[in-house]
Amino acid sequence: MLAAFSYVGFQRENCTVGEDVEKLKQRLPLLDYLRQQSWTARPIAFGPEFVGLCPLHPETRPSFYVNTRKNLFYCHGCGQGGDLIRFVQLSRHLSFRQSVAYLEQQSALPTDPADVLEQTAAFYQQQLDRYPEALHYLKQRGLHDPTLIKELRIGYAPGGSLRRHLTAQGYSCDLLQRLGLLNQQGCDAFYRRVIFPCRQGGRIINLYGRSVAAAFAHQFLPGSKGGLFAWESVCQFPTVILVEGLFDLVVLWQAGFRHATCSLGTHLNAEQFQQLCDRPRTVYLTFDVDANGSGQQASQQLAQRLRARDITTRRIVLPDGHDPNSFFVQGGDAGQFQALLEAA
Numbered sequence: 001m002l003a004a005f006s007y008v009g010f011q012r013e014n015c016t017v018g019e020d021v022e023k024l025k026q027r028l029p030l031l032d033y034l035r036q037q038s039w040t041a042r043p044i045a046f047g048p049e050f051v052g053l054c055p056l057h058p059e060t061r062p063s064f065y066v067n068t069r070k071n072l073f074y075c076h077g078c079g080q081g082g083d084l085i086r087f088v089q090l091s092r093h094l095s096f097r098q099s100v101a102y103l104e105q106q107s108a109l110p111t112d113p114a115d116v117l118e119q120t121a122a123f124y125q126q127q128l129d130r131y132p133e134a135l136h137y138l139k140q141r142g143l144h145d146p147t148l149i150k151e152l153r154i155g156y157a158p159g160g161s162l163r164r165h166l167t168a169q170g171y172s173c174d175l176l177q178r179l180g181l182l183n184q185q186g187c188d189a190f191y192r193r194v195i196f197p198c199r200q201g202g203r204i205i206n207l208y209g210r211s212v213a214a215a216f217a218h219q220f221l222p223g224s225k226g227g228l229f230a231w232e233s234v235c236q237f238p239t240v241i242l243v244e245g246l247f248d249l250v251v252l253w254q255a256g257f258r259h260a261t262c263s264l265g266t267h268l269n270a271e272q273f274q275q276l277c278d279r280p281r282t283v284y285l286t287f288d289v290d291a292n293g294s295g296q297q298a299s300q301q302l303a304q305r306l307r308a309r310d311i312t313t314r315r316i317v318l319p320d321g322h323d324p325n326s327f328f329v330q331g332g333d334a335g336q337f338q339a340l341l342e343a344a
């Protein structure tokens with residue numbers, strides 16, 4: 001059989017590939033992969049070869065051969081041949097590295113949602129510097145320290161490019177929809193939003209998105225918002241400042257108040273409340289003074305609940321309806337805020 005002879009030239013094609021790639025090819029044999037992709041083939045006699053229509057070029061008579069012993073393919077119609085990685089490169093138009101990443105995802109089951117969120121956060125982080133609108137927004141909200149932006153892994157979701165990025169790595173649209181990264185129409189759920197990854201125990205458990213355009217409400221992925229923001233680094237302090245929004249937190253951290261944490265809204269979930277009570281401490285509350293008084297009401301109720309658990313509470317009164325973010329954006333400095341803390 002001519003096909004058997006033709007495989008030879010491709011066998012050592014990627015002679016520099018590491019052991020991992022060899023293991024990957026063993027874990028996911030070429031024929032299994034092709035069958036997962038709905039390739040139908042018939043065995044040739046009782047040998048290790050299978051033949052079917054070529055998935056790489058249009059044809060009506062089968063000329064695509066797979067040798068299961070060598071784990072290689074060759075097509076007599078289009079002349080393409082090689083191993084699993086080569087097949088993925090050709091069929092999905094990916095580079096060698098992208099193909100390996102894609103196949104690693106395909107063969108690693110089940111997928112850990114935290115890994116997907118990790119990839120997503122990394123992608124959004126890469127986008128941040130490419131979009132002046134995002135950097136402009138951060139500046140407008142008073143955040144200008146590049147080290148802090150990196151530390152918090154703040155990113156930007158331009159919209160319309162995450163799906164392509166993640167599916168190229170082998171994540172299915174179905175999974176991405178279940179995680180809420182794609183909407184029901186299959187498009188990126190986050191669109192023109194600054195993104196903060198919310199971490200817990202070293203893993204990303206949610207993404208918080210703040211629109212840079214109109215006053216759209218903030219947006220989370222479905223599921224828990226988790227505990228208090230950056231609690232792992234804040235919990236060591238005997239005194240903490242609790243703020244409502246992440247842009248309140250970033251300006252405080254930037255001004256040196258690293259003992260600030262954020263509840264991502266005025267309502268604390270059970271876990272967040274428990275965290276504040278995990279040891280004797282003083283909690284400074286700075287919820288927004290909004291027109292309908294809901295922030296103040298939430299703040300008073302929280303203070304009562306905390307006092308019932310022997311937590312000392314203090315209310316920081318910011319001038320003229322400011323929240324911590326607007327206070328710093330409009331020229332407030334660390335000294336002035338410290339004075340407010342002392343007066344609380």
Ligand SMILES: [Zn+2]
Pocket residue numbers: 054055056057064075076077078079080
């Ligand atoms: Zn072909």
